[in-house]
Amino acid sequence: MQAIKTVQLTKKYKDVTAVDGLDLTARQGELFALLGVNGAGKTTTIKMLTCLTKPDSGNAFVNGNSIVTDVAAVKSIIGVSPQETAVAPNLSVRENLELMCGVHGFTKEKMHAKTKELSEQFDLTAILSKRAGKLSGGWQRRLSIAMALISEPQILFLDEPTLGLDVLARSDLWDTIRTLKGKITIILTTHYMEEAEALADRIGIMKDGKLLALGTAEALKAKAGTEKFEDAFVAIVKGSKKL
Numbered sequence: 001m002q003a004i005k006t007v008q009l010t011k012k013y014k015d016v017t018a019v020d021g022l023d024l025t026a027r028q029g030e031l032f033a034l035l036g037v038n039g040a041g042k043t044t045t046i047k048m049l050t051c052l053t054k055p056d057s058g059n060a061f062v063n064g065n066s067i068v069t070d071v072a073a074v075k076s077i078i079g080v081s082p083q084e085t086a087v088a089p090n091l092s093v094r095e096n097l098e099l100m101c102g103v104h105g106f107t108k109e110k111m112h113a114k115t116k117e118l119s120e121q122f123d124l125t126a127i128l129s130k131r132a133g134k135l136s137g138g139w140q141r142r143l144s145i146a147m148a149l150i151s152e153p154q155i156l157f158l159d160e161p162t163l164g165l166d167v168l169a170r171s172d173l174w175d176t177i178r179t180l181k182g183k184i185t186i187i188l189t190t191h192y193m194e195e196a197e198a199l200a201d202r203i204g205i206m207k208d209g210k211l212l213a214l215g216t217a218e219a220l221k222a223k224a225g226t227e228k229f230e231d232a233f234v235a236i237v238k239g240s241k242k243l
């Protein structure tokens, strides 16, 4: 079974077709990056896959569950770290983690064990009593990812996880994401090509709601006949019909 399978997935906003007949699959345990320029349809795709918005036509299956007919099942197996920061700014780091444990109905023991485990995994232990709103963007994002993992999801969605972060914060977050690789299926959106190349097992390149190319960074470079991945991206995007 594929972790993600989309079948002619389509979403329209008035006269804009944000996602246009998308067919793609992501494998179990894979880190799959959806790469594309602004407005390519990445976030809309994630919103449909996480049941935040419904497709106008087509369907998608998350570990075999339809996003149209099996919404509760999909929601129970996914974790989401959205583009806009998901942390409660007035709560401490610990309170944010505990709040999420409460949402999932954990017992006190499980809440303490999970908070400890994720704090250690994400280096949050020393800042547990800090107010989340006072953390830098990179640390807020790290907390947001830890919160998305509380429910022990089978699939984690990271929507532009390093948007707006400086080079060092980005590099630290990449290290964190690398520790998750292979343990869980990760679907990541980005418009940073170096991010896709550094992290992803396979990369799907989107433009105007459509998938232009899909493969490993190496395969996409070979396809475009370029040495650098950035050049391959530009060649693939510029070579598409609409430009």
Ligand SMILES: Nc1ncnc2c1ncn2[C@@H]1O[C@H](COP(=O)(O)OP(=O)(O)OP(=O)(O)O)[C@@H](O)[C@H]1O
Pocket (backbone or CB within 6 Å): 013, 016, 017, 018, 019, 036, 037, 038, 039, 040, 041, 042, 043, 044, 045, 191
């Ligand atoms: N709620 C909405 N109402 C109207 N149009 C929308 C809405 N959400 C997205 N769009 C449009 O759909 C298209 C795809 O947007 P989307 O946010 O999915 O792209 P993206 O690839 O995630 O872009 P970015 O990298 O800027 O986040 C864009 O033309 C956008 O303006």
